[in-house]
Amino acid sequence: MTIDKIAWLELAGGRILSTRSKGKTVYYLPGGKREPGESDLDTLTREVREELAVQIDPATAVHEGTFTAQAHGHTAGVLVQMTCYSAHYEGTPRASSEIAEVRWLTYADRDKVSPVDQLIFDHLHETNRLN
Template sequence: MSDRVVVAGAVYDRGRLLAARRSAPPELAGRWELPGGKVEPGESGEQALVRELREELGVETEPLERIPGEWPLKPGYVLRVWTARLVSGVPAPLQDHDELRWLGPGEGDTVDWLEQDRPAVAEAVRRLADGAHR
């Protein structure tokens, strides 16, 4: 059986990257992540990302490109990350998060990222510095 896919978005807006602080489950609370969630049967990764960011943050986003690689989460789950552009709405921590923060270039290491998010965050921050998100 193949792993379930969890998608996350490196959401860009005005030259900044969105970070979300987990409020649950307890073992993850207080750590930061790229927001997202599980892909449902019949969804593409991009479709799941748009839906999850709408549910978790109340925003509309446009997936841009997948960051190469995938990272193991808990057993049976892998993380895949897409860059995405904020289309409309103001992100708010509606589910699973208690704080959001916009990080500018050079601020990628100012929050305590979850281990599995770090490789994708490093690439997302590099792309932010390169202006590749515009």
């Protein structure tokens, strides 16, 4: 089984915007699961608006890669496929909905994120986008 998720990559100053949901101990990139009939960009704009109270500009979205790993908190063999986009936005990111905390992370925080996010951190670090 593979869980289909969309994530927003917002990088600034060598750091990446990450979120921690209420009751969770690890950080995740903003985003989430697609609802029936949604496109990638529909999912991206809805999830980011719900989690961070900002508005993504879908016209500026750039596909940054798709990554697959063991799904955090699921039984062995359950995978998550994370399709990542960067995009411009309006507003100031703040914790909303199920989000307890918003933090800017660096590569040194790699051990604090989910397995698929670790792959994304590795990619961004190797391409000199995450310090």
